[in-house]
Amino acid sequence: xxxxxxxxxxxxxxxxxxxxxxxxxxxxxxxxxxxxxxxxxxxxxxxxxxxxxxxxxxxxxxxxxxxxxxxxxxxxxxxxxxxxxxxxxxxxxxxxxxxxxxxxxxxxxxxxxxxxxxxxxxxxxxxxxxxxxxxxxxxxxxxxxxxxxxxxxxxxxxxxxxxxxxxxxxxxxxxxxxxxxxxxxxxxxxxxxxxxxxxxxxxxxxxxxxxxxxxxxx
Amino acid sequence: xxxxxxxxxxxxxxxxxxxxxxxxxxxxxxxxxxxxxxxxxxxxxxxxxxxxxxxxxxxxxxxxxxxxxxxxxxxxxxxxxxxxxxxxxxxxxxxxxxxxxxxxxxxxxxxxxxxxxxxxxxxxxxxxxxxxxxxxxxxxxxxxxxxxxxxxxxxxxxxxxxxxxxxxxxxxxxxxxxxxxxxxxxxxxxxxxxxxxxxxxxxxxxxxxxxxxxxxxx
Numbered sequence: 001x002x003x004x005x006x007x008x009x010x011x012x013x014x015x016x017x018x019x020x021x022x023x024x025x026x027x028x029x030x031x032x033x034x035x036x037x038x039x040x041x042x043x044x045x046x047x048x049x050x051x052x053x054x055x056x057x058x059x060x061x062x063x064x065x066x067x068x069x070x071x072x073x074x075x076x077x078x079x080x081x082x083x084x085x086x087x088x089x090x091x092x093x094x095x096x097x098x099x100x101x102x103x104x105x106x107x108x109x110x111x112x113x114x115x116x117x118x119x120x121x122x123x124x125x126x127x128x129x130x131x132x133x134x135x136x137x138x139x140x141x142x143x144x145x146x147x148x149x150x151x152x153x154x155x156x157x158x159x160x161x162x163x164x165x166x167x168x169x170x171x172x173x174x175x176x177x178x179x180x181x182x183x184x185x186x187x188x189x190x191x192x193x194x195x196x197x198x199x200x201x202x203x204x205x206x207x208x209x210x211x212x213x214x215x216x217x218x
Numbered sequence: 219x220x221x222x223x224x225x226x227x228x229x230x231x232x233x234x235x236x237x238x239x240x241x242x243x244x245x246x247x248x249x250x251x252x253x254x255x256x257x258x259x260x261x262x263x264x265x266x267x268x269x270x271x272x273x274x275x276x277x278x279x280x281x282x283x284x285x286x287x288x289x290x291x292x293x294x295x296x297x298x299x300x301x302x303x304x305x306x307x308x309x310x311x312x313x314x315x316x317x318x319x320x321x322x323x324x325x326x327x328x329x330x331x332x333x334x335x336x337x338x339x340x341x342x343x344x345x346x347x348x349x350x351x352x353x354x355x356x357x358x359x360x361x362x363x364x365x366x367x368x369x370x371x372x373x374x375x376x377x378x379x380x381x382x383x384x385x386x387x388x389x390x391x392x393x394x395x396x397x398x399x400x401x402x403x404x405x406x407x408x409x410x411x412x413x414x415x416x417x418x419x420x421x422x423x424x425x426x427x428x429x430x431x432x433x434x435x436x
Contacts, residue, residue, distance in 0.1 A: 108330065112324055112326065147436055148436075151435070182425075184423070185424060189420045192418075193417060196417050197413075202407050202410035202411075203410075206407075207400075209436055214432045215432070217430060217433045218431075
């Protein structure tokens, strides 16, 4: 599959590398085609990896991963232009607000009665936004078997059933068992999954271990 | 132990009944000493249960459970007066805002960069507030063994180490194994545990089963 990864940070690099390893063709998108981190990502892989602007990556891809920082996601997608229309956006970003001390809080206008996932869907109605994977460290996103035999929970929210089915197949490729994928319903449920960050950050702070996830026990 | 339960709803009744069953003396506190639900609670138990005003219950008790609705907790504790000073408050309440549709959101002034647990501690500095049990259905609070062999996570936050030790002993009586109690640190960590509600409510909505809890897998 031709996949764009928006964002050149640790999350984008981890997801992009795993996708290349699985045989996908990945273009990392960023503000400029000469981004140093994107060039380093390309250099790491002998084949399957490329880099371009957000618009170039969107035009290249059938599906886009949003791994940009939450406060820059809308801008990144705006820069991508009309090339995003009709595509699936797998949104792993979180609306973190680092301006009020550590651990970060959530951006007020993008939390509680709104969410970043919803805001993206409202701003780009032709995009098929699927919120998932945002509740854990990126190493686990692409390799859930690293802990607990892979038996912990990944949430999914989105308005488009077909887009969610596409995303679930990709998650299966990452190693997610279908029984551990909990479909919460439409994209407004991103209000719930993005609100996991405040507890995630504090469990991380207390245990000093980011390689954990939440499992629904019933 | 002499224990006050503030709040006459399902949570207060469930916790109060379990405490009586464990041999504690429980006074249910409410706005009036003649509250019908409090009288029904007393009538259910042949011994160990009584009812009174918030002030009477606080004066009676060594430890107080706050099972009032989040938007009424500060007022209930204010009505209790100086009898709360120096006591442990085991706070299970959540700052839910039902004014903006279902599922409820969080009261803006008591979430994100604040929390109800912190607000109570700031308002009543002589109270020893310990936030715990607020991330699950009340049936599980008092009987964790009901699911998953009791192996799921209960968070604890509070500023007073001795008060937290007292609360942990009580949680052990409810059936909580010490290894499943995750002490996050001071009361500001209630910002994290109260933010569990948005995801809790959506998992409940998607699964139609409230008898679940989150387990930290690592």
